[in-house]
Amino acid sequence: MLSKRIIACLDVRNGQVVKGINFEGLRSAGDPAELARRYNVEGIDELVILDITATIEARRALADTISRVARELFIPLAVGGGIRSEADAAAAVDAGADKVSLNTAALADPALITAVATRYGSQAVVVAIDAKRESAGSERFAVYARSGSTSAGRDAVEWAREAETRGAGEILLTSIDRDGTRAGFDCALTAAVSSAVSIPVIASGGAGGLDDFVDVFTAGRADAALAASIFHYAETSVRVLKQHLQQRGIPVRL
Amino acid sequence: MIALIDYHAGNLTSVRKALASIGAEVVVPSAPADLADAAGVIVPGVGHFGATRALAGAWTEAILERVGEGRPLLGICLGMQWLYEGSDEAADVPGLGLLTGCCYRLSGDVKVPHVGWNSLSIEQNTSIVDGVAPGSQVYFTHSYVGPVNGDTIAVTEHGETFAAIVQRGHVAGVQFHPEKSGEVGLRILRNFMELVA
Numbered sequence: 001m002l003s004k005r006i007i008a009c010l011d012v013r014n015g016q017v018v019k020g021i022n023f024e025g026l027r028s029a030g031d032p033a034e035l036a037r038r039y040n041v042e043g044i045d046e047l048v049i050l051d052i053t054a055t056i057e058a059r060r061a062l063a064d065t066i067s068r069v070a071r072e073l074f075i076p077l078a079v080g081g082g083i084r085s086e087a088d089a090a091a092a093v094d095a096g097a098d099k100v101s102l103n104t105a106a107l108a109d110p111a112l113i114t115a116v117a118t119r120y121g122s123q124a125v126v127v128a129i130d131a132k133r134e135s136a137g138s139e140r141f142a143v144y145a146r147s148g149s150t151s152a153g154r155d156a157v158e159w160a161r162e163a164e165t166r167g168a169g170e171i172l173l174t175s176i177d178r179d180g181t182r183a184g185f186d187c188a189l190t191a192a193v194s195s196a197v198s199i200p201v202i203a204s205g206g207a208g209g210l211d212d213f214v215d216v217f218t219a220g221r222a223d224a225a226l227a228a229s230i231f232h233y234a235e236t237s238v239r240v241l242k243q244h245l246q247q248r249g250i251p252v253r254l
Numbered sequence: 255m256i257a258l259i260d261y262h263a264g265n266l267t268s269v270r271k272a273l274a275s276i277g278a279e280v281v282v283p284s285a286p287a288d289l290a291d292a293a294g295v296i297v298p299g300v301g302h303f304g305a306t307r308a309l310a311g312a313w314t315e316a317i318l319e320r321v322g323e324g325r326p327l328l329g330i331c332l333g334m335q336w337l338y339e340g341s342d343e344a345a346d347v348p349g350l351g352l353l354t355g356c357c358y359r360l361s362g363d364v365k366v367p368h369v370g371w372n373s374l375s376i377e378q379n380t381s382i383v384d385g386v387a388p389g390s391q392v393y394f395t396h397s398y399v400g401p402v403n404g405d406t407i408a409v410t411e412h413g414e415t416f417a418a419i420v421q422r423g424h425v426a427g428v429q430f431h432p433e434k435s436g437e438v439g440l441r442i443l444r445n446f447m448e449l450v451a
């Protein structure tokens with residue numbers, strides 16, 4: 001049976017892993033290659049490197065970070081953050097990324113999804129969607145661009161469907177409301193998107209306790225769940241999380 | 255020296271890196287004639303079966319010649335599907351025809367593409383699965399699969415049972431990505447290198 005994937009996200013700025021709350025207020029969490037090694041030993045299923053700097057100098061450093069992380073790592077590696085063109089995607093792939101994650105640039109030019117999928121295959125294209133409830137208690141979710149700062153004027157479910165049609169291989173769905181809060185994943189958001197597409201949906205934003213993962217894999221219908229801070233500060237080990245999921249009848253790779 | 259065939263169906267960086275890590279010497283031949291000295295051949299690939307059209311003619315002949323001489327061949331993902339007679343995905347493009355049957359799209363009440371880690375049920379103990387524990391998980395990303403037949407070494411379940419590993423003598427194929435499947439994947443690549451040695 002297909003396992004539910006646990007994915008660790010490394011938010012990288014100037015070659016260091018950092019993590020903020022609600023997309024703001026960053027603190028350092030260490031060297032990306034070192035963290036990647038630790039997660040691999042613990043049994044992480046996949047890694048995402050998210051570049052949150054996006055200056056020209058830092059982008060060159062990013063390629064170096066990718067290749068350092070990828071060198072000894074034989075699990076899937078996705079790279080996102082500031083990938084604006086086919087050339088940016090190619091640079092990430094050449095450095096060792098298996099998948100590129102497109103967000104703001106795909107919203108501005110959805111044809112970019114198809115261009116990258118045509119060149120590298122759909123399995124290499126993740127469309128990242130940052131979504132926010134339109135109002136507290138609302139079951140409608142609006143898409144935001146530019147690291148959650150600007151409304152994209154799109155509905156999350158509709159955008160996910162369009163991304164799939166254009167060639168996306170996976171959706172990385174982040175709840176802006178929950179990001180960094182540890183209040184649990186937004187299961188309603190995740191279920192709405194996961195039910196609307198046939199490609200895998202990775203839930204992100206809000207991971208706190210072990211049962212948050214149980215909830216997002218059951219009620220949220222997620223195919224994978226992504227977290228950052230709870231792993232970085234070694235509060236939750238990947239192995240303990242997976243054992244917990246297995247005890248709850250959720251298939252995992254142990 | 256292993257020849258890694260680049261027919262522009264996906265990026266080869268990860269495969270090269272994994273092979274380098276187990277000490278394999280890899281070249282990416284630019285023309286079919288360069289295959290003459292290859293001790294073994296690996297055909298990787300992701301994406302649409304139609305991409306294998308690029309292998310028709312001289313490449314196919316050169317690969318079949320090497321196989322005829324007893325040199326090992328490994329197909330990875332799309333490269334494994336190419337070992338069959340063809341695929342419903344591109345019905346007008348023939349496969350290599352070393353394995354019987356045609357590839358078809360996964361169906362059933364599951365998400366397709368099949369993306370992620372899934373387990374191997376080993377049905378026959380051959381050299382390619384030497385040291386691979388039953389139930390080991392490997393990383394898949396695909397929508398089409400090859401049929402289970404007498405050459406099937408391991409199967410995986412996703413809506414239905416399909417061939418995850420095939421082997422007939424010195425010809426082998428894996429539907430998953432050994433270069434992305436942690437220690438299990440590296441073990442399978444080492445097993446292939448043992449065939450080459």
